[in-house]
């Protein structure tokens with residue numbers, strides 16, 4: 058463990074504790090787990106595999122090197138040297154109190170416990186005097202950024218930056234309510250769904266379709282109020298409320314009523330659920346869920362909407378990339394499943410995409426950054442040759458170094474080397490760019506600062522070997 062590596066103690070390693078463990082580990086923290094369940098190690102291993110296959114794929118930059126995972130035989134061992142304690146034991150108040158009593162005796166000065174509880178108030182959790190703050194995540198913890206934080210203000214203030222540093226979006230709540238905000242909504246929806254089945258109105262499959270084919274797609278990007286604002290048209294929110302306000306008094310929903318979960322209702326729901334999804338294993342559904350979440354979240358990244366903005370902000374906080382063999386590292390990232398194809402490896406188009414990100418990295422390095430582009434100057438690609446040298450598979454971390462072969466006048470010729478984790482070459486990309494005026498759309502000279510930075514790099518890289526550069530298609534070396 059390096060001196061700067063932080064350590065999280067995960068107390069309770071089930072669905073949620075496993076998700077926390079994965080999120081901390083993949084963000085470079087060491088993690089110690091305590092869970093008396095003899096199956097905990099196997100279960101967390103499965104969660105971690107899923108997290109490794111999905112979380113890095115959200116980012117266009119590699120996450121920090123994974124931390125070390127240990128399983129402890131005692132709670133005290135797990136707490137040793139911990140900078141963060143996340144309690145995720147089963148949702149029983151007396152169990153949580155018992156666990157807090159044990160933890161509190163071993164907390165350092167100023168230390169506290171973060172609880173994953175789905176519904177208990179922080180003040181109820183802290184009733185015996187242990188310093189507890191609610192940090193309520195959503196499953197899968199390693200992909201969904203929301204963490205609802207409630208409790209004493211000074212504990213909330215301590216928890217917030219840590220949660221943010223592992224790529225989550227803390228939602229600080231000042232009011233104390235059971236089940237916080239997210240679960241209050243989920244329960245409202247759940248009640249309506251139960252009534253619709255009990256009343257024979259809809260099946261489990263119809264209810265799921267009503268969400269995923271319709272309003273569910275809107276909620277992930279704009280939430281409720283922005284969505285309704287648009288529903289009001291140009292007249293906006295007030296108009297929406299005027300138009301749909303009266304329906305609140307019509308019997309559209311049965312929200313105040315709770316159906317009795319008698320044996321017949323439970324049987325009807327589980328039969329329908331089996332008919333709907335019984336052909337898939339839980340593990341298969343979890344993989345599907347994660348792949349879909351990655352695709353949706355990556356879509357949201359493009360506009361910065363909803364959870365997409367959290368990912369870009371976290372990515373910007375990750376370490377810059379440094380140098381390899383005297384060449385700047387212009388990209389380092391994991392290969393997402395969407396980059397692979399029917400041959401089971403990274404598709405040719407993805408190499409070009411990686412190359413364009415590396416070119417962007419080089420442009421930033423010489424000062425041709427977002428502000429420069431906004432000022433009306435940029436580089437356009439006019440020619441590219443890619444040599445595919447070694448197969449790459451999902452999850453591999455690729456590093457791109459960039460050599461400036463030419464950097465004078467309007468022209469910038471780059472040679473990207475795409476390296477695998479063992480240092481071998483996966484591909485090279487040689488690309489010619491012309492500096493362009495974005496108003497006239499014609500080639501022109503760069504601004505002096507950019508020209509100078511480019512010439513300096515070109516001079517520093519001059520005389521180095523660049524195997525395969527300058528060749529034609531089909532020429533091996």
Ligand SMILES: CC(=O)CC(=O)SCCNC(=O)CCNC(=O)[C@H](O)C(C)(C)COP(=O)(O)OP(=O)(O)OC[C@H]1O[C@@H](n2cnc3c(N)ncnc32)[C@H](O)[C@@H]1OP(=O)(O)O
Pocket residue numbers: 413416436437438439440467489491493498499500501
């Ligand atoms: C970072 C990114 O933005 C990456 C991208 O995705 S870019 C998108 C894909 N690329 C494009 O759309 C570019 C399409 N091309 C163009 O728009 C135009 O070629 C351009 C605006 C870049 C330049 O047009 P122009 O102003 O008429 O330049 P032009 O006078 O023809 O050429 C300037 C110089 O480059 C050279 N050049 C132009 N195209 C070239 C090519 N394909 N190969 C080699 N040299 C070339 C010319 O010979 C000329 O050289 P000299 O100054 O030594 O005589």
Ligand SMILES: NC(=O)C1=CN([C@@H]2O[C@H](COP(=O)(O)OP(=O)(O)OC[C@H]3O[C@@H](n4cnc5c(N)ncnc54)[C@H](OP(=O)(O)O)[C@@H]3O)[C@@H](O)[C@H]2O)C=CC1
Pocket residue numbers: 068069070071072073074091092093094095097144145146147148149152156173174175176193194195196
């Ligand atoms: N599931 C979900 O979607 C969400 C759950 N939560 C909350 O997270 C918490 C955990 O839930 P979840 O992960 O689903 O539950 P799980 O049942 O999957 O995991 C709880 C784990 O805690 C273990 N455990 C029990 N007693 C102790 C103890 N004294 N010390 C250490 N570990 C212990 C259990 O072991 P054993 O099985 O042997 O008893 C089990 O492995 C709950 O508070 C829940 O409300 C929050 C957000 C979402």
